[in-house]
Amino acid sequence: MYRTHDCNSLRKADIGRQVSLAGWVNVTRDHGGVIFIDLRDREGLTQVVFRPEENAELAKEAHTLGYEDVIQVSGRAAARPPGTENPNLATGDIEVIPSELRILNRADPLPFPLDTEPQNEDLRMTHRYLDLRRPRLARNLRIRHRAAKATRDYLDSQGFVEVETPILSKSTPEGARDFLVPSRIAPGKFYALPQAPQQYKQLLMVAGVEKYFQIAKCFRDEDLRADRQPEFTQIDIEASFVMPEEIFSVTEGMLAAIFKAALNIDIKTPFDRLTYRDAVNRFGSDKPDRRFGMELVDLGEIFRESGFKIFRGALDAGGVVKAINANGFAGITIGQADELTEIAKLHGAKGLAFIKIENGEWKSPIVKFFSDAEKAALRSKLNIEEGDCLFFGADKWEIACEVLGRLRLRIAEMQDLLGRARSPSAPDWDFLWVTDFPLFEWSAEENKWNAMHHPFTRPKTEDMPLFESKKFPEVRAEAYDVVLNGVEIGGGSMRIYEPELQEKMFEALGISPEARQSQFGHLLRALRLGAPPHGGIAFGFDRVVMLICGEQSIRDVMAFPKNNRSMDLMTKSPAEVDPKQLRDLGIKPAKDKKL
RNA sequence: GGAGCCUUAGCUCAAUUGGUUAGAGCGCCGCCCUGUCACGGCGGAGGUUGCGGGUUCGAGCCCCGUAGGCUCCGCCA
Numbered sequence: 001m002y003r004t005h006d007c008n009s010l011r012k013a014d015i016g017r018q019v020s021l022a023g024w025v026n027v028t029r030d031h032g033g034v035i036f037i038d039l040r041d042r043e044g045l046t047q048v049v050f051r052p053e054e055n056a057e058l059a060k061e062a063h064t065l066g067y068e069d070v071i072q073v074s075g076r077a078a079a080r081p082p083g084t085e086n087p088n089l090a091t092g093d094i095e096v097i098p099s100e101l102r103i104l105n106r107a108d109p110l111p112f113p114l115d116t117e118p119q120n121e122d123l124r125m126t127h128r129y130l131d132l133r134r135p136r137l138a139r140n141l142r143i144r145h146r147a148a149k150a151t152r153d154y155l156d157s158q159g160f161v162e163v164e165t166p167i168l169s170k171s172t173p174e175g176a177r178d179f180l181v182p183s184r185i186a187p188g189k190f191y192a193l194p195q196a197p198q199q200y201k202q203l204l205m206v207a208g209v210e211k212y213f214q215i216a217k218c219f220r221d222e223d224l225r226a227d228r229q230p231e232f233t234q235i236d237i238e239a240s241f242v243m244p245e246e247i248f249s250v251t252e253g254m255l256a257a258i259f260k261a262a263l264n265i266d267i268k269t270p271f272d273r274l275t276y277r278d279a280v281n282r283f284g285s286d287k288p289d290r291r292f293g294m295e296l297v298d299l300g301e302i303f304r305e306s307g308f309k310i311f312r313g314a315l316d317a318g319g320v321v322k323a324i325n326a327n328g329f330a331g332i333t334i335g336q337a338d339e340l341t342e343i344a345k346l347h348g349a350k351g352l353a354f355i356k357i358e359n360g361e362w363k364s365p366i367v368k369f370f371s372d373a374e375k376a377a378l379r380s381k382l383n384i385e386e387g388d389c390l391f392f393g394a395d396k397w398e399i400a401c402e403v404l405g406r407l408r409l410r411i412a413e414m415q416d417l418l419g420r421a422r423s424p425s426a427p428d429w430d431f432l433w434v435t436d437f438p439l440f441e442w443s444a445e446e447n448k449w450n451a452m453h454h455p456f457t458r459p460k461t462e463d464m465p466l467f468e469s470k471k472f473p474e475v476r477a478e479a480y481d482v483v484l485n486g487v488e489i490g491g492g493s494m495r496i497y498e499p500e501l502q503e504k505m506f507e508a509l510g511i512s513p514e515a516r517q518s519q520f521g522h523l524l525r526a527l528r529l530g531a532p533p534h535g536g537i538a539f540g541f542d543r544v545v546m547l548i549c550g551e552q553s554i555r556d557v558m559a560f561p562k563n564n565r566s567m568d569l570m571t572k573s574p575a576e577v578d579p580k581q582l583r584d585l586g587i588k589p590a591k592d593k594k595l
Numbered sequence: 596g597g598a599g600c601c602u603u604a605g606c607u608c609a610a611u612u613g614g615u616u617a618g619a620g621c622g623c624c625g626c627c628c629u630g631u632c633a634c635g636g637c638g639g640a641g642g643u644u645g646c647g648g649g650u651u652c653g654a655g656c657c658c659c660g661u662a663g664g665c666u667c668c669g670c671c672a
Contacts, residue, residue, distance in 0.1 A: 033629030047632070067622085084630055092632090109623055112606055115633075116621085119607070122664055175672035195672080222671040223596095346598090346668065441672095454672040509672095553665095564665065 002072055008044025010077050012093045020074040021046055021096060022104070024133070025065050035062045039073065039096075042138060047086070047095040048073050058101050068107035068114070068133075073098035121555075125569040128560055140557045143262050144545045148215055150261035151235055151541075154254050160211040160237065165200035167193060167217065173511070173519055174455055176220035179230070187586030193219035196538060198454060199523055201238040202495055205534040206526045210240045215541065226553040227487070227543055230566050235544075237492070238536030244480060247492060247537050248433060251482060255431065255544075262548050271431040271482070279434050280398075284405015286437070289486025290430050292417040296322045296404050299392075302377040308369035310353070314394035321394045324404050325382045326411045329389035330356040330363075336414055340391070343406050348399040352407075353392040357384055366392075409486070432483045436460065439467070439477040440508070448510045453479045455505055456523075457493040458535075472508065482539070489544050492537025499527040 002022040010019065023041035030036075035050040050062035065071065075098035086092030111127055112118040114134050124131040131137055152162065171178045171192035178192035194200075197216050204212045214236045221230060235254075239246065252269040259265045279288050282295050299321045303311040311321045326332075337354065344352040355364035362375070370378070382390060391407050393400035439459050440449040449472050451457060458478040459467045466475045479493035496502045502524060506516045516524065542554040555561035562568055582588065 027633075029631045029634050031629055031631065031634070032627065034631075035629090036631050036634080038632070045632095049630080051629075053629085081630065084632090086632060089632080109605070113622070116607070120602095120664080123606085172672090176670085198672090220671060223669085225671085226666070228671070342598095343668095451672055457672090565663095 006043040007039055007041040007046040008090055010046060010091050010094050010096070012079070014077045015079045015094060017077045018075070019077050019096060020072065021048070022072040023070070024107075025067060025069045025071060027067070028062075028065050030063060033059075035059060035065075037062065037065060037071075039071070044090055046091045047080075047089070048075075049078075049095045049097055050101075051097070054097060055099065058098060061101055061103070065103070066107065067110060069103060070105040070107070072100075072102040072104055074100040122563065122569055125561075125563055128570045132559065137556065140545070140549045140551065141559060143549055144557055146261045147258045147545055147548065148541070150257045151213075151215065151254060154257035155213045155237070155250075158211070158250060158253070160213040160239075161209055162214055163204055163209065163212050164214060165194070165197040165204075165216065169194045169200075172199075173515065174451065174509075176222050179219045179221050182585040182587055184584050184586075195220050196234060197236050198456065199520075201236060201536060202456060202523065202531075202534065203526055205238055205240045205495075206529065206531045208240075208532075210532075212236075212238045212536075224562070224564055224566060226555075227540075227546065229542065229554060229558065229561055231562070232554070233541040235490075235539040235541050236536070237538065238534060240532040240534040242533075242535055244435075244478060244494060244535065247535060248480070251490065251537055252431075255482075258544065259429070259548070262545075265429070267429050267431060269431075271433050273433040273435055275436040276434055276438065276476075277436065280401045280405070284401040284403070284408055285486075286434055287481065287483045287486055287488040288432065288434075289409065289412070290432065291428050291485060292412050294324050294326060294408050294412065296324055296393075296401060296408070297382055298322050299378070299381065302374055302381065306369075306374060307371065308366065308374075310366075311392075311394045314396075314400075317396075319394065319396045320400050321392065322400050322404055323378075323382060323390050323392045324408050324411075325384065326389045326391065326415065327385070328387045329411060329415060330358045330387045332356065332389055332414075340407055340410060343410055344393075344403045347403045347406055349393060349395060349403045352403075353394075355390040355392075357386055357388045357390075360386065428485070430485050434481045434483055435479075436476045437479040437481070438473070439463075439475040439479075440472045442473070449508055451505075451509060453477055453491065453493050455509055455511075456495045456502070458496050458501075467504075467508075470508070478535070480537070482537075484544070484547055487543055487547060488540075489547070490537055490539035492535065494533075494535035497527060497531045497533050499524055502527055 001020065004020045007021055007023050021039055021041075023039045026038040026040035026045055028035065028037050033052055037048040037050070038045045039048050050059040052059040073096060075096050077094050078097045080093060080095050110130065112120070112123055112130070114130065118124050118131075132141065155162075168181060168191040171180065171190065176195050178195065181191040181193065183189045183191060194216075196218050197214060201212055201214075216234050216236045217231060218234050219231055222228070224230065237247070237250065239250070248270065252271060256267050256269055259267045274288070276286055279286050281298075282288070283290070284296050299311075300315055303321050304315060306312045314321055332354075340354075341352040353364065353366050355362050355367060357363075378384065378390075384390070391404065391411075393404045395403070438452050439457065441452045443450045460476045460478050463475045477493060479491070481491040482489050496505060503516065506520065511519070542557055545557040546554045549557055551557055560568065560570065567574065
């Protein structure tokens with residue numbers, strides 16, 4: 001037996017007991033005579049004391065111990081001499097006086113220290129197993145575990161059944177780029193790794209499972225971000241004979257259970273709801289961060305007859321004039337103004353007009369075009385006060401909203417409104433439903449309509465006539481997202497369960513009848529064999545855990561993440577393979593990768 | 596595909612406007628130290644300043660290119 005206790009369990013009551021501990025040498029304090037070792041395991045620290053007068057042999061060996069050596073000690077739990085107790089340590093009343101020391105494994109000097117935040121992320125990644133020994137990441141892994149367990153326990157309590165679906169799956173034309181796996185048995189053919197278990201879970205509804213969930217690995221071969229990895233985990237949920245309300249309440253219950261288990265926090269349910277239209281109109285985003293104000297204000301009424309041509313022109317063309325008021329931001333620097341102008345242009349604005357309110361004066365080249373009445377109306381509508389800074393968008397609705405939405409977020413960052421390093425116990429967990437998404441979005445690149453959510457999403461019943469008459473931009477979907485503090489953490493929809501409607505949807509998306517059969521034949525067939533009405537939702541589990549842990553990147557809540565370029569620096573994957581493996585698969589690498 | 600920031604010792608960082616032999620703390624090695632808890636003290640080793648080119652009497656610093664890392668845009672049904 002290596003140990004009788006972990007390194008966080010010995011207390012005053014254990015004094016005199018014979019104990020064994022095992023773990024890593026966290027730090028040594030070698031006084032030449034007496035030697036102190038802080039022994040660490042995943043639970044905590046215990047001080048081990050070697051004294052020459054007690055055991056000269058052991059003390060001599062203890063002199064050789066270094067950082068992260070793995071050792072086992074057996075001996076007696078003793079009271080610390082009065083005055084040397086350490087109140088900062090749970091085990092600070094006691095120490096272990098060993099009669100035995102086994103050095104289980106020596107450690108080389110470490111590539112980076114474990115007691116400070118390393119800056120060099122690729123160094124951390126190449127030695128990820130060391131990085132994970134650091135308390136922060138070790139804590140994150142355990143929070144993640146608790147969140148996953150709470151998910152399973154809660155959904156189980158609600159009658160949901162966890163079903164695994166295939167990883168070797170089939171490529172579908174819609175959506176993200178697939179990871180492909182070549183087939184050996186059918187040379188030239190490929191499996192695809194699932195972007196989501198979407199079709200399988202719908203087929204499980206046809207199978208009569210009624211309530212399904214899965215903590216599912218998903219794969220998307222797209223470029224990475226701080227909150228996007230090629231391989232990630234979803235909490236996937238689907239239920240039959242349900243309305244959106246029932247999905248909403250299961251979701252709220254589940255998230256409440258997760259936050260209770262992970263942080264012992266009671267989140268506020270039910271969540272507020274906002275339609276897509278309102279979200280974009282008020283916050284310039286379909287995943288609004290409502291933790292600070294600065295809402296978009298419509299100024300159409302004020303400038304309808306304005307002499308300021310830019311605003312008037314936008315309105316006459318059927319667009320909008322909107323503004324945000326950044327309170328106390330009149331001190332904006334030239335660099336900041338330039339950056340915001342860049343952002344505005346990048347997202348389709350022709351430029352960025354802003355007004356600084358300084359010393360009672362409105363400072364901006366555009367102010368001279370405003371009438372007194374317009375100024376007065378602005379003042380009241382935007383609640384303008386000394387020190388404010390106003391930013392305007394005059395454009396098509398979509399562009400004006402998006403630009404101001406982006407500016408709003410960047411300005412909030414500049415003003416540090418988001419409290420960058422938020423503590424996990426931060427009280428402002430702002431959950432929100434965004435509903436009534438458009439069913440379609442226009443792809444200028446492909447010159448066709450695409451499904452905004454996915455091709456199996458139902459149109460809202462009241463919008464069915466619009467769908468039938470092909471007024472695609474106006475059709476709303478029975479689709480919804482969950483947003484937490486401005487991060488989209490989940491989304492779902494009611495699905496199409498009627499084969500005729502599904503065919504019409506495919507038609508609208510420009511998928512030929514032949515392609516429908518080859519790509520979705522199994523689903524269309526299933527819809528003809530007794531498919532119940534159904535719908536569901538899926539959550540980005542990594543993102544939820546990231547927010548719970550107060551991390552800025554999902555890499556910090558994954559054990560072995562990939563870097564920016566989708567590489568695992570520890571195993572050095574992807575890597576070349578033996579030519580024989582390629583031969584078995586009937587694959588010949590192209591000489592010129594640009595082919 | 597594009598933009599920005601970054602790259603100096605094992606790690607974290609410093610190095611006036613371009614100017615002598617590129618420094619510090621931690622770690623590492625050696626010596627000393629019997630109640631510390633980030634123990635302490637003395638000494639030592641350790642650098643092609645990511646790489647390649649250019650400007651210059653002289654480049655860690657300026658310019659060009661390139662590699663890598665991170666962040667963002669595009670992309671992510």
